[in-house]
Amino acid sequence: MEAGMIFALAMLISIAIAPVYGKYYSQTVTPSSKVEKVTRLHFFLHDILSGENPSAVIVARANLTKKGDSVLPFGSLVAIDDPLRVGPDPTSEIIGNAQGLYLSASQDASKFTIVLYADLAFTSGKFNGSSFSIFSRNPVLEADREVAVVGGRGKFRMARGYAKIKSSHFNATTGDAILDYKVTLYHY
Ligand SMILES: *[C@@H]1O[C@H](CO)[C@@H](O)[C@H](O)[C@H]1NC(C)=O
Numbered sequence: 397m398e399a400g401m402i403f404a405l406a407m408l409i410s411i412a413i414a415p416v417y418g419k420y421y422s423q424t425v426t427p428s429s430k431v432e433k434v435t436r437l438h439f440f441l442h443d444i445l446s447g448e449n450p451s452a453v454i455v456a457r458a459n460l461t462k463k464g465d466s467v468l469p470f471g472s473l474v475a476i477d478d479p480l481r482v483g484p485d486p487t488s489e490i491i492g493n494a495q496g497l498y499l500s501a502s503q504d505a506s507k508f509t510i511v512l513y514a515d516l517a518f519t520s521g522k523f524n525g526s527s528f529s530i531f532s533r534n535p536v537l538e539a540d541r542e543v544a545v546v547g548g549r550g551k552f553r554m555a556r557g558y559a560k561i562k563s564s565h566f567n568a569t570t571g572d573a574i575l576d577y578k579v580t581l582y583h584y
């Protein structure tokens with residue numbers, strides 16, 4: 397056989413027996429210079445622990461000897477599926493939801509602070525199916541506070557930014573809160 401033919405045959409065989417399972421892969425390129433966009437969003441997050449159908453439930457709590465009178469003493473972990481609504485009214489239109497957790501993280505009850513680990517997704521409008529992630533402390537008792545946005549999905553892929561939060565309604569007995577969110581997101 398001619399050398400060229402042997403080579404061609406060897407190539408064919410190697411293609412035919414090429415394994416299809418995964419292989420470590422790595423590639424680094426300089427990204428094309430895409431223009432960063434800024435999106436501002438305004439909505440109300442309704443965090444309701446009371447009633448028949450709460451959107452926030454305590455899933456773990458430290459066995460404290462001194463419970464105090466806080467509804468969420470230090471060490472309480474809350475799972476949330478909170479609706480995002482267009483307004484503070486509990487019947488106003490739902491445009492998304494916040495799913496995740498928050499932890500009551502301050503030993504000093506007079507400085508009640510939560511650390512929020514949540515993904516805020518939209519279910520309508522041009523951001524339907526997209527979401528962004530908050531991983532931040534949130535000093536709930538301060539009138540004006542800010543939390544960090546650390547990432548996103550869909551239209552908010554690679555997002556970073558912040559949300560300014562104000563309490564529109566807060567009931568210290570039940571822990572129910574309606575929160576005014578003004579979000580600024582930098583994304584592509
Ligand atoms: C919770 O703490 C109390 C008081 O220290 C103790 O008697 C009780 O056994 C603890 N419960 C659990 C589940 O650890």
Ligand SMILES: *[C@@H]1O[C@H](CO)[C@@H](O)[C@H](O)[C@H]1NC(C)=O
Nearest residue numbers: 518519520521522523524525
């Ligand atoms: C949002 O996206 C979902 C999934 O693609 C779709 O089923 C739904 O109809 C959309 N809702 C609106 C209001 O566009």
Ligand SMILES: *[C@@H]1O[C@H](CO)[C@@H](O)[C@H](O)[C@H]1NC(C)=O
Nearest residue numbers: 446566567568569570571572
């Ligand atoms: C807080 O909720 C409790 C229980 O539903 C209610 O009795 C009380 O009036 C509420 N307080 C405020 C300030 O809304």
